[in-house]
Amino acid sequence: MLSFILRRLGTMALTMLCLTLIVFFLINLGPNLKKLAISQTEMHTSAEQLESWLVNHGYRQNFFVRYGQWLGILPKQPITDPATGKPAQRFSFCNDPVVPTFSGVLQGDFGCSTKFKTTVGAKLFPALGATGLLMFWVLAVMVPISLLIGILAGMREGSRTDRTLSVASIASTATPEYVSGVIFTVIFASWLGWLNGSAASASQGLTFYNFTLPVITLAIYGIGYIARMTRASMVEVMTQQYIRTARLKGLSFGSVVVKHALRNALIAPFTVIMLQFPWLLTGVVIVEVMFRYQGFGYTLVEAAGNNDIDLLLGCSLVSVFIVLITQLISDVGYAFLNPRIRVQ
Amino acid sequence: MQTEYINAFDIVVGVLWRFWPVWIALILVMGVSFAYKKRLGLYGQLFDSGVGIAGVFICLFWLFTAIFASTISPFDPLAQVSIMKDALPGAVEPGSKLIYYFGGDKLARDVFSRMVYGSQIVLIIAPAATGFALMVGITLGLPAGYYGGRIDTLLSFLANLVLAFPVILLFYLLVTPGIMDTPIPYAMAGLFFLFPIIFFSVLFWTRFKNRPDRLYILLGITLVLGGWIYVGLVFDRDPLHIVHIDPNQLNIFVAVVFASSPGVFRIVRGLTMDIKTRDYVAAAQTRGESPWYIMLWEILPNARGPLIVDACLRIGYTTILLGTLGYFGLGLAPESPDWGTAIKDASRLLRSFIHPALPPTIALMSFVLGLNLLADSLREQSMKD
Numbered sequence: 001m002l003s004f005i006l007r008r009l010g011t012m013a014l015t016m017l018c019l020t021l022i023v024f025f026l027i028n029l030g031p032n033l034k035k036l037a038i039s040q041t042e043m044h045t046s047a048e049q050l051e052s053w054l055v056n057h058g059y060r061q062n063f064f065v066r067y068g069q070w071l072g073i074l075p076k077q078p079i080t081d082p083a084t085g086k087p088a089q090r091f092s093f094c095n096d097p098v099v100p101t102f103s104g105v106l107q108g109d110f111g112c113s114t115k116f117k118t119t120v121g122a123k124l125f126p127a128l129g130a131t132g133l134l135m136f137w138v139l140a141v142m143v144p145i146s147l148l149i150g151i152l153a154g155m156r157e158g159s160r161t162d163r164t165l166s167v168a169s170i171a172s173t174a175t176p177e178y179v180s181g182v183i184f185t186v187i188f189a190s191w192l193g194w195l196n197g198s199a200a201s202a203s204q205g206l207t208f209y210n211f212t213l214p215v216i217t218l219a220i221y222g223i224g225y226i227a228r229m230t231r232a233s234m235v236e237v238m239t240q241q242y243i244r245t246a247r248l249k250g251l252s253f254g255s256v257v258v259k260h261a262l263r264n265a266l267i268a269p270f271t272v273i274m275l276q277f278p279w280l281l282t283g284v285v286i287v288e289v290m291f292r293y294q295g296f297g298y299t300l301v302e303a304a305g306n307n308d309i310d311l312l313l314g315c316s317l318v319s320v321f322i323v324l325i326t327q328l329i330s331d332v333g334y335a336f337l338n339p340r341i342r343v344q
Numbered sequence: 345m346q347t348e349y350i351n352a353f354d355i356v357v358g359v360l361w362r363f364w365p366v367w368i369a370l371i372l373v374m375g376v377s378f379a380y381k382k383r384l385g386l387y388g389q390l391f392d393s394g395v396g397i398a399g400v401f402i403c404l405f406w407l408f409t410a411i412f413a414s415t416i417s418p419f420d421p422l423a424q425v426s427i428m429k430d431a432l433p434g435a436v437e438p439g440s441k442l443i444y445y446f447g448g449d450k451l452a453r454d455v456f457s458r459m460v461y462g463s464q465i466v467l468i469i470a471p472a473a474t475g476f477a478l479m480v481g482i483t484l485g486l487p488a489g490y491y492g493g494r495i496d497t498l499l500s501f502l503a504n505l506v507l508a509f510p511v512i513l514l515f516y517l518l519v520t521p522g523i524m525d526t527p528i529p530y531a532m533a534g535l536f537f538l539f540p541i542i543f544f545s546v547l548f549w550t551r552f553k554n555r556p557d558r559l560y561i562l563l564g565i566t567l568v569l570g571g572w573i574y575v576g577l578v579f580d581r582d583p584l585h586i587v588h589i590d591p592n593q594l595n596i597f598v599a600v601v602f603a604s605s606p607g608v609f610r611i612v613r614g615l616t617m618d619i620k621t622r623d624y625v626a627a628a629q630t631r632g633e634s635p636w637y638i639m640l641w642e643i644l645p646n647a648r649g650p651l652i653v654d655a656c657l658r659i660g661y662t663t664i665l666l667g668t669l670g671y672f673g674l675g676l677a678p679e680s681p682d683w684g685t686a687i688k689d690a691s692r693l694l695r696s697f698i699h700p701a702l703p704p705t706i707a708l709m710s711f712v713l714g715l716n717l718l719a720d721s722l723r724e725q726s727m728k729d
Contacts, residue, residue: 011501015501015504015505015508018505019505019508019509023513023517026517026518026523027517029522029523029526029528030522030525030526031520031521031522031523031525031526032520032522034522035522166720167395167717170713170716170717170720171713173716174660174709174712174713174715174716175709175712176664176667176668176708176712178667178668178671178684178687178688178691178705179667179687179705179708179709181691182687182690182691182694182701182702182705183702183705185691185694186694186698186701186702189694190694190695190698191698278507278508278510278511281510281512282510282511282512282668285512286512286668286671289672290691297512300512300513300516301516301672304513304516304517312516315513316513319510319513320508320509320510323508323509323510324508327508
């Protein structure tokens with residue numbers, strides 16, 4: 001088991017290395033750098049000045065050297081101040097070093113956000129905290145509801161409850177966040193006036209009034225999928241021999257479901273819930289933009305829209321890490337939950 | 345000047361009336377399919393359940409809407425009639441006396457016509473991108489599952505690499521205006537669009553290599569037709585000027601294929617690993633058939649059930665992806681009538697007007713719902729066999 005986890009962690013590190021290299025390459029394409037230089041210098045700068053800004057701020061160094069600096073295996077060089085000829089800080093708002101130092105992701109320095117004029121860490125981690133809060137409430141709503149729907153539907157396959165709930169779950173998987181968000185806002189904010197259509201005030205304090213719409217919008221898309229997986233797993237368990245044995249020895253239907261079926265039927269949904277995280281990430285971006293909630297998704301969109309290289313790299317690193325770690329947890333957890341599975 | 349309005353009942357009747365070519369086509373197709381459902385195989389079996397009928401109905405409805413879009417919509421989707429800015433549903437346009445059934449948006453365009461034309465964009469890109477993703481996934485998934493070993497390790501690692509990207513980040517990196525100045529989208533298009541040609545060539549070669557008369561005709565058709573479309577799509581140099589795609593649509597197309605082919609790859613690989621242990625594969629191996637013959641003519645036909653179901657779901661998912669792209673204003677032109685862009689424009693103004701937001705949201709939702717119902721029904725029918 002331990003060697004399995006270690007091997008998986010090794011693959012994970014390799015994957016992250018490859019992915020960050022790809023992201024680094026795509027962000028540093030010529031047109032993107034030009035866009036960054038334009039946004040960082042004053043209006044109407046000539047092409048030569050843009051180029052000299054890029055050279056000056058170290059963006060024209062060798063690609064792999066810069067990747068190594070970002071990673072922290074090569075020392076970050078200070079820039080030369082064109083006026084005095086002395087070494088100076090690259091970006092003064094980030095306390096960049098004036099002497100060559102190893103300061104990259106491996107040392108815990110995620111770089112410098114050109115859009116927000118602060119370090120990436122100072123911007124990214126509060127945003128992650130805000131999104132973590134959102135995620136917590138989404139999971140707290142989504143998991144119990146979807147498991148309940150799935151179990152109720154799969155308990156008696158083909159019954160009227162099953163058909164109704166199945167169609168309802170299909171409908172919920174057909175409703176992406178930007179659709180349900182608009183519909184919920186129209187109903188609950190514009191029409192009934194019960195809830196707030198914007199979660200911008202949620203960073204000061206969460207209330208039912210400003211936080212319900214983002215949470216249910218995010219939850220509704222996942223509910224259908226998890227419910228369907230739970231239903232399929234429940235249906236399979238209910239046809240097993242040990243369920244028939246339990247019924248034949250005279251146990252009531254309710255007690256068979258709760259004591260015998262449920263425990264075995266919940267193994268598969270665990271994996272599914274874990275693998276929902278990558279989907280939730282996309283949903284988080286949509287919902288945070290739609291409801292103006294200052295979290296991770298909002299930061300990602302701002303970083304991508306303004307070509308904020310280091311911030312976008314930080315965002316990709318975090319999201320890729322989340323995806324890979326949830327995959328690992330789902331595999332390891334599955335092996336723990338299901339004694340029939342043995343990892344070689 | 346006071347704008348005239350028609351009442352809600354007239355709006356409903358009017359909208360239903362505008363869809364007349366769709367109703368006629370639907371009645372014809374559904375009627376014929378229902379009459380001959382016994383002879384239509386898997387498609388005919390769909391008409392045995394309510395869910396299946398609903399799925400077929402919704403999908404055909406949007407298909408015919410896309411085909412007859414110019415007849416159905418009263419206005420040009422980009423035309424602006426300034427007096428109709430933010431008009432409420434049912435407003436009568438004073439010039440032509442035609443009606444803005446679902447009102448006007450903030451740029452005074454007819455919401456109804458835009459919804460109808462939006463279906464065209466979705467119904468062209470989503471199935472086509474899914475088709476290409478299937479080709480790529482099948483061509484790579486079959487050898488990975490069949491041979492296993494090093495080729496499987498390498499391809500699976502690459503697939504997992506793409507799958508580990510959050511979709512939204514992938515699109516922010518791949519579908520930006522800046523990337524159009526680099527050769528990356530064209531290189532990717534050149535790579536992906538090669539797969540259908542390879543697929544069909546190998547398909548015909550393995551089957552007919554001992555029958556040159558059939559082989560040369562089929563290979564010739566594949567290469568000429570495939571090459572023609574390839575040149576038109578990738579290099580935009582079609583000698584006959586028929587095949588043409590906008591650079592930004594090509595970019596979206598490539599990004600969507602790139603994002604969804606690893607999913608197909610994983611499914612095909614899993615199915616292949618399962619099916620290759622069957623007796624008929626062993627029989628073919630004993631006969632001395634070549635590996636690619638076994639993959640394409642023994643394994644693939646037997647994997648078609650799950651693949652068809654997956655294709656249905658995947659078209660729906662691609663529709664959602666296209667909507668996401670539109671919602672973030674990536675790729676598609678800002679005035680494009682597709683549903684995602686329309687939802688983005690309308691959702692910014694929900695506080696003042698809600699009517700431009702509802703038609704595109706309901707359209708997108710119903711189309712994806714139709715595809716999901718279809719997939720569910722197909723899955724149930726194929727499980728019965």
